[in-house]
Amino acid sequence: MSKLQELMRRGTDLLGCDVAIMGGAMSWISERHLVSALSNAGAFGVIACGAMPPELLDKEIAATKALTSKPFGVNLITMHPQLNELIDVCGKHQVTHVVLAGGLPPGGSIDRIKGHGAKVICFAPALALAKKLIRSGVDALIIEGSEAGGHIGPVSTSVLAQEILPHVAQDVPVFVAGGIATGDMIAAYLEMGAAGVQLGTAFVCSTECIAHPNFKKMFLRGSARDAIASVQIDPRLPVIPVRALKNAGTEAFNTKQREVAQRLDEGKVDMAAAQLEIEHFWAGALRRAVIDGDVENGSVMAGQSVGMVKAEEPVADIITRLVREAEVALAR
């Protein structure tokens, strides 16, 4: 067994695949084609359920199964109003792994997933929460730093890795995510005790990914400094930070925040309505960019590693390169 296989073994045993690289679920992007391509390449694809209703998830899982006989996971957002029904759809298809994202899992959800015989993987945003999740019975954790694309926390991957890995990596397999684009980085986190990694940005320009050509073009042109976190302009109007490539939409969002804050000051709108207006600004924005190709007004979510995405290439080639780089780094 190679050193890489040895270091990844807890991850590959847990996931049931050859390479402990998870394709991070990306709403609208991580559907049947990308997910099956990842799993067929020996890595681990994860369907992004996002806001899908149970009937659509049902179809997506069935369609993915038709494209791969390898295991894959499903990512469910904890605040989805039909979380229990979605869990049961995963159970019906005997999905082997469910990733819970978007906040701490609500009571009963972990047991419900385990009741169907699936493994539960959760995001741990801090050490205390990692320990709490382990006590609740999760099978593995993901720690994701602020370099990542999409919704992000405030702490960088390197700091989370140092704070969390030494204390919990012996209890459950931990996957590190955020800002990873090379095998060298994968090798480094494995040597620190990670059981595997999760990448999102690196797979957006894969041949199999259905993202609109305009979306992929933005990725190929973008550099690390273009992938910026959304900013909250007024303390009364909360903004959940999202990392995306800057465009006209990002500017418009800042203008919108200033304008709503002013109307709030003038008493022309009440607090609840003002907050809702901010919350709704980006509704449907990722879909607009990924599917419709409106990369000026939509949300082009991307991580800082976007600058290292250089070409459109098959998933299998990306995985092969990452594995080769990691092996070379470990041999060094």
Ligand SMILES: Cc1cc2nc3c(=O)[nH]c(=O)nc-3n(C[C@H](O)[C@H](O)[C@H](O)COP(=O)(O)O)c2cc1C
């Ligand atoms: C376009 C895009 C959409 C994403 N959507 C989701 C999502 O729906 N659910 C989720 O848990 N994570 C989501 N993520 C985060 C990824 O699953 C993954 O953890 C992240 O991309 C890893 O960091 P990286 O982008 O630096 O590789 C998204 C990321 C991107 C770039």
